[in-house]
Amino acid sequence: MDLIVRAVDVGSGNTKYVVGTEGTEIRCASFPSIAYPSASETQAWSASERRKTVSIPIGHLFYEVGPDVHLVADSVRATQLHDEYTDTPEYMALLRGALHLMKQSRIDLLVVGLPVALLHLKKAALEKAMTGTHDVGSGKTVTVVKALAVAQPQGALAHYASVHKKMATIGNEQSLIIDPGSRTFDWLVARGMRQVQKQSHSFNRGMSDVLRLIAAEITKDIGSPYRDLDAIDLALRTGKQPVIFQKSYDITRFMPMAEAV
Structure with a gap:
């Protein structure tokens, strides 16, 4: 029997995971790293209103996560941007959401990622937390036989x-x-596949800082607080201008300038 190996990287911006493999091809997917808590499991929706999310039970709460999580968004996006991220219920909800979407009841080896600076500090605890049986919502469980945390x-x-x-x-x-x-800027020096520890590190600055700086500039421009970091992120990725107060806002001045030929 072939061993089932999967990987999940719960980042501060997006949760990336391996859906499956076909020969040498590795199929991947992702969803925003947003987990909305509620006191009860998500209600059943009609076919026309159904969204691609799952309610993950953690402690006494349920956390809704998944590709369509923006459909349950409110005016505040609670994002975990600190070194204890892997210890939070939001992190576990996002990871278990990815496990749910993999559609496997057993995973022989689960590979998870950590920022370079936290690898040796958090590696053992994260591997222990990942190993065992996880309640992934909707009456389903996933058993992880072994976990491996890497930079x-x-x-x-x-x-x-x-x-x-x-x-x-x-x-x-x-x-x-x-x-x-999103949260950290990492660099890793490796000899072969082995990390050169003293030449590798990470720094607590990332794309989330860039988005907040742009939001501050937009706030000055429009004379009103602007905090829609997701809209800024989408605009930078796609070139589509965000709509602010029913008007298209020209974000091109924040885009990288093409080098003159």
Whole structure:
């Protein structure tokens, strides 16, 4: 019987996870790292109103997570931006939401990511928390036999080596992987697939800081508090201007300028 191996990276901005594999192809998906708490499980919706979310029970609360979580959004987006993120119920809800969406009742090895600076501090506790049986909502459970926590940038190195068929030769190479995330800016120096610890680290600055700075500039511009970081993020990714007070706001001045030829 083939072992089932999956990976989840619960970032501050998005939760990324492996859906499945087909030959050498690895299929992935993601959803926003937002978990909305409620005192009861989400009610059943009609087919026309159904959203792609799941209510995860954590303690005495239920946390709704998933690709359509924006449909339950309120005016406040509670985001966990601190070093104890992996110890929060929101983190566990997001991870279990990803497990639910994988549609596997048993996972032999679950790989999870940590910022470089927190790897040795949080690795053992996170692996222990991930191992065992998880209630993933809707009366379903997922059993994780073994968990492995790695530095977040290391996944990019493993993917590169696999895609370019360098697994056999990368042991003699030194690599630098840079990972600008939502909360942390990580860099990892590796010899082969092994981390060079004293040359690798992470810094608590990321895209969330950029979004807040842009929001502050928009606030000055319009003369009213503006905090819709998701709209700014979408505009930067797609080029589509955000609508503020029923008017399209020109965000191009915050976009990277093309180099003159």
